[in-house]
Amino acid sequence: MSDLRIHIETVSKAIDEWLQPDNTDLKRAIDRTVEEGLFSFQDIKHQILVLKSTLQKKNLEIWAERSGLEFNSLKHSNILCLHAGNLPLVGLQDLLASILVGGDYIGKISNKDPFLLPTLIKKFVEFNLVNEDQWSTDLSTFSGNPMNAVLFAGSQSSAKEVKSSLRSLNMIDSQTPTLMRTAHFSIALIEDNDTQTMEDLTEAVFRYGGTGCRSVAIVVAPYHLDSEKCGFTDYVESFWLKNPQHQKPDESLFYRYAYNKALEIPQAWLNDFLIEEKLSHPTEKFLLYWVKGDFDTLSNLVSKYADGLQSVYSTSSYIGEKVEGYHIEPLSQAQAPPVWWKPDQIDTINWLQKKVAHH
Amino acid sequence: MKNPEKAIELIFDISIPFEERCSKIFEFQSAFNPIYGRFIEPFGLKPTDKPDPLDIPLLPIKGFKDGRIVIETDREPDLIFKSSGTSNMSRSIHLILSRQIYEKALLEEFKKYFPFNEYIVLFHLPGYDQNPYSSLIWMANYLIKSDPSGSSQFVTKEELDGLKYLFQNREKKILLFGAAFGLMDIIESGNFEPIEHLEILETGGMKTHRREMTKPELRKALSDGFGVLTDNIHSEYGMCELLSQMYAIGGEWFETPHWVQVSIRDPKNPSRICEPGKEGKIGIIDLGNIHSCSFILTDDRGVMNKNGQFKVLGRWNPDDLRGCNFLIDYE
Numbered sequence: 001m002s003d004l005r006i007h008i009e010t011v012s013k014a015i016d017e018w019l020q021p022d023n024t025d026l027k028r029a030i031d032r033t034v035e036e037g038l039f040s041f042q043d044i045k046h047q048i049l050v051l052k053s054t055l056q057k058k059n060l061e062i063w064a065e066r067s068g069l070e071f072n073s074l075k076h077s078n079i080l081c082l083h084a085g086n087l088p089l090v091g092l093q094d095l096l097a098s099i100l101v102g103g104d105y106i107g108k109i110s111n112k113d114p115f116l117l118p119t120l121i122k123k124f125v126e127f128n129l130v131n132e133d134q135w136s137t138d139l140s141t142f143s144g145n146p147m148n149a150v151l152f153a154g155s156q157s158s159a160k161e162v163k164s165s166l167r168s169l170n171m172i173d174s175q176t177p178t179l180m181r182t183a184h185f186s187i188a189l190i191e192d193n194d195t196q197t198m199e200d201l202t203e204a205v206f207r208y209g210g211t212g213c214r215s216v217a218i219v220v221a222p223y224h225l226d227s228e229k230c231g232f233t234d235y236v237e238s239f240w241l242k243n244p245q246h247q248k249p250d251e252s253l254f255y256r257y258a259y260n261k262a263l264e265i266p267q268a269w270l271n272d273f274l275i276e277e278k279l280s281h282p283t284e285k286f287l288l289y290w291v292k293g294d295f296d297t298l299s300n301l302v303s304k305y306a307d308g309l310q311s312v313y314s315t316s317s318y319i320g321e322k323v324e325g326y327h328i329e330p331l332s333q334a335q336a337p338p339v340w341w342k343p344d345q346i347d348t349i350n351w352l353q354k355k356v357a358h359h
Numbered sequence: 360m361k362n363p364e365k366a367i368e369l370i371f372d373i374s375i376p377f378e379e380r381c382s383k384i385f386e387f388q389s390a391f392n393p394i395y396g397r398f399i400e401p402f403g404l405k406p407t408d409k410p411d412p413l414d415i416p417l418l419p420i421k422g423f424k425d426g427r428i429v430i431e432t433d434r435e436p437d438l439i440f441k442s443s444g445t446s447n448m449s450r451s452i453h454l455i456l457s458r459q460i461y462e463k464a465l466l467e468e469f470k471k472y473f474p475f476n477e478y479i480v481l482f483h484l485p486g487y488d489q490n491p492y493s494s495l496i497w498m499a500n501y502l503i504k505s506d507p508s509g510s511s512q513f514v515t516k517e518e519l520d521g522l523k524y525l526f527q528n529r530e531k532k533i534l535l536f537g538a539a540f541g542l543m544d545i546i547e548s549g550n551f552e553p554i555e556h557l558e559i560l561e562t563g564g565m566k567t568h569r570r571e572m573t574k575p576e577l578r579k580a581l582s583d584g585f586g587v588l589t590d591n592i593h594s595e596y597g598m599c600e601l602l603s604q605m606y607a608i609g610g611e612w613f614e615t616p617h618w619v620q621v622s623i624r625d626p627k628n629p630s631r632i633c634e635p636g637k638e639g640k641i642g643i644i645d646l647g648n649i650h651s652c653s654f655i656l657t658d659d660r661g662v663m664n665k666n667g668q669f670k671v672l673g674r675w676n677p678d679d680l681r682g683c684n685f686l687i688d689y690e
Contacts, residue, residue, distance in 0.1 A: 157676075251628035254401070255656075259419050262398035263426045 004071040008064060011099055012057035014127040018120050019052050025122065029115035038112060039088045040246035043208055047088045050336040055096075063340035064100065067349035072102035073357045078145065079103040080171065082152035082162065085110025087212050089117055093339065094151045097348040099129045101357070103149070106142055107135035143169040146176075149356040151348065153181040153213070177355040181344040183310035185217035185282040188331050189298040190315060193221075193228060197315050197331070202235045204313060204334035205288050206273065209247040213310040213343070214334050217282035218289045220298045225277040225290040229268040236270060245272045249286035256287070266290075281305060299323050310344070360387045360649060361432055363457035370646045371463060373617050380618070381412045384646055384653050391430040394422065395652050412620055413632055417642045417656035423451035423600045428651045432456060440599040441492035453494070453599050456650040464603045464647040465498050466505055468616045472593070472606050473534050473560070479526060480511040483519060483537035483545070494599040495562065499536070516541075520550040522557075532556040535585075536595070538563040539577055546584030553586030560606075562595040574611050574670070596671055600655060602647035612668035618646040623663045626675060629656050635665045640675050 001009075018026060030048075034041045063069070079098040083091035091110075095117065098105040105124075109117055114137050124130040136142070150172060152162060159180045166172040188204055190197050204216040221228065253274055260267040266277040275288045282289060282305070291297060295318065302312055302324040312323055313331040321328050326345070329337075340347070360366050360383070369380055388395045389406035395418060396406070402416045422428050429436070438455035455461055473480065482499040490496070503511045510526070518525065519535070526533065533554065535542070539561045545551050559581050572580070574594075582589045590609040597604035605621070607613040615621050623639040625631040633639040641661035645653050660672040 251630060252626060255416075255419070255629050258398050258401040258416065259422065261401060262394045262418065263422065264397070265425075 002071070004064065004069065005061075007071060007102070008060050008100070009057060010127055011096070011124075011129060012055075012060055014123050014129060015051075015055045015120070018123040019048070019055070023119070026116075026119045029119045032115050033088065033113070038114075040244060042243040043246060044088045044116070046207065046243075046335070051089070051092070054336065054339050059339045060096075060100070062338075063349065066340050067347045068353065069100055069349050070353065070357075073353045074098075074101040074103035074148070077101075077103045077148035077356055078106055079352065079356075080106045080108065080142070080147040080150045080166075082108045082139075082150065083110045083113065083117060084153050085112030087208050088113060089120075090212070091153070092117065092120065093341075093343070094348060095121065095124075096339070097151070097352060099124060101349055101352050103352070103356075105130045105134060106145070106147065108139050108142075109135055109137045111137050139165065140169060142171060145171060146173075147171050148176070149352060150176060150178040152178070153343065155184070156182050179346065179348065179351055179355075181213075181346070182308065183344045184213050184308050185305075186214050186311040186313065186334065187218045187220065187298065187301060187305070187309060188216045188313040188334070189220045189295065189318060189328075190331070191222060191317065192315070193223065193231060198232060198235045199239075200315070200331040200334075202232075202239045204331055206236060206239055206245070207243070207335040209245050209286065210273070210288070211247065211285055212335070214337060216288070216313065216331075216334060218279070218291060218301060218305070220291045220293045220301065222292070222294065224292050225266045225268060225275060228290075229275065232275075233268060233270065236273070247285075248272055249274075253284075253286055256284075281308065283308075295323075302326055311341075360384070361391070361430065361434075361456075363459045366457065366649045367460060367463060370460065370618050370649060371467065377617065377620060378412055380646055381415070381620070381644060381653075382409045384649055385410065385415055387649070388430065388652060388654075391432075392428070392652060393431065394418070394426050394428055395654070412644055413622060414630075415644070415654050417624065417629060417644075417654045418652050420451070420598075420600055420655050420657050422652065423453055424449045427452075427454070429454045429456065430650050432650075438497065439492055440494040440497070441490065442599045443487070443490045443493065451598075451600050453651060455602070460647055460649065461602045462501060464616070464618070465501065468604055468606065469502060471616075472608055475506045475508065475511070477531055478511075478534045478558075479508070479529065479531050480506065480534045480536055481514045481519075481522075482512070483514050483516070483535060483541050485516070485538065485541045485544070487538065492599075495597070498597075498604075516545055516548070519545055520548075520552070523552045523554050532558055534558050534560055536560040536562070539572075542581060543572075543577075543584075546580065551585065557585060557587055558591040558593065559585055559587055560593045560595055562597065571673075574672075578611070594671075598657075600648075600651075601643060601645045603645045607668075607670075611670045612664060612666075613671065614668055620644040621661075621663070621669050623661050623669065624656060633663070635663050638662045638672060641669065641671065 030044050033039055081094040121130055121135050257269045257274055260276055268275040273286045275290055277290045279289050312326040312328050313334050314328045315331055318328045319330050386406050389399055398418050399416055434456055436454040436456055437458040440453040442451040444450045487493045487496050578589050578592050581592050594607040595604055596613050603616055603619050605613045605615050622642045623633040624642040625633055626640050641657045641659045643655045658675050660675045661669050663669045
């Protein structure tokens, strides 16, 4: 067995142990996260179930092959991962990428998700894949520790602040490779209103309160919202019965509803979410834009909103096709991505090897 | 109140408490402006209610881009104002049913600070004349016509360079009313020769052709460039969606006319008033807008002091994006 295969097997073994039902450390972390009101139990459970199915050894091997992973390509390289914390365990892929390339993972854990990821990191420590005490919710813990690469996600405006903080802490210089992901929404094209399609759409829009960058913020459908909203609302209510929305929108969303009513913009007001048939660049949370259209409409929107667009989804006939440079993914995978998915269309392992190993 | 004379009697009568004037206009607009009438419904309000002015829902200003914000009437508008913008941008449209109201609102407040017996007003508004629907150009023309001496006028950059020789035996002060970027252009060309008794009234955004400046930076640059004390550098705050203007005299704090009320609103909950010192969106009740909508939530960022004056800090940038944001925690 090659060194790389052994390495992947070790990583996989650590993950399997972490995902064991009797992992009391993880259980405690879940309880505490729920108790402190950081995420709902249902959203954490969903994430863990997704990870159980996507983090299997064979999937790690597929990712390794797709990305051209070389054994220990980043040995002795400090890789700083700044975890965002908008979803439970978000940024786990960065942790895995850092370990798979053989780098030294250093994690700034989000205060919004401080318990879950450290349980996996500790497991990796047990397997000598991560060094002790290399993660913290306080960035200044790593002050003066020079990084060879930085992985993070956020808005364009926060990127400047992040870099400035890292520079002032003497962790990076102007040459340090930084992978900044700024995409913050996704688009879906549906072709029918079958049960499966509508359930997948509901999950893609409403899971995690729609706050993830893989969450659908624009849907292109063959129907106007007015003709579909009663049916769609039933699916949403059914989803919310099982997955109550954890985060609530600001009152400004109610203002938006009143505004739409005033201007007679077609909309569906769901108290904690708003769907409207009027398009603009998706920046607001808890808001779904509904557009009547077809593949050409989708293509135009992808081109128009490419800045900030994460993924494009559809149902069977378009899956795998390309639209304006984006591979169309299955709608059902919006909130259950494969481990090799590419945030902002960039494979993290591939980027690390190109930008850091050969830096 | 559809009758302009009756409207003027109500709007500008300082002997009637603001709350009472506001209440009447709320009732009128809720009943006769279909868009505003629909807007207040979700808030559980109806035209006959008499909410406190600060409890009246403010219509987001983009309504002037998305809809026809005007009361139901058979009358054609006297004037149409449109915000500046390229053909690809949606522009605000303000239909003015009564130019008398606009004339009274703009002249009364302007003369309060800059009476024509003390000032010659020179307007330098390059670029604005590209917009035939510019409210600022209309306002400038009206003020020029209103100066009984006939001295107030538009001036070009070249005329300003020779300003020293333009009014040699004047007894009045000169007020240079200009767009911030145009004034900066004059300074940066280096040809302007300072003159005595000059005051500056700047308007428009701080975004110049070259860079964005803060208000203090702009004031300092104008002071240095024109050789004028900052006490004599004033600001005007107005927009095509409002019939009334506000002025900051010798500083950054704006005062409102007696028919206007400004409040700072929490962007996350525009019904909530921010306490003095806290930044938020500028909310404006302009009774002059009686025939369109008097209750406006702007997209401008502002702050109020304890005396009820307010500062304009720029545009409100919504950075609370979806996705993985606010990465470096501030808690």
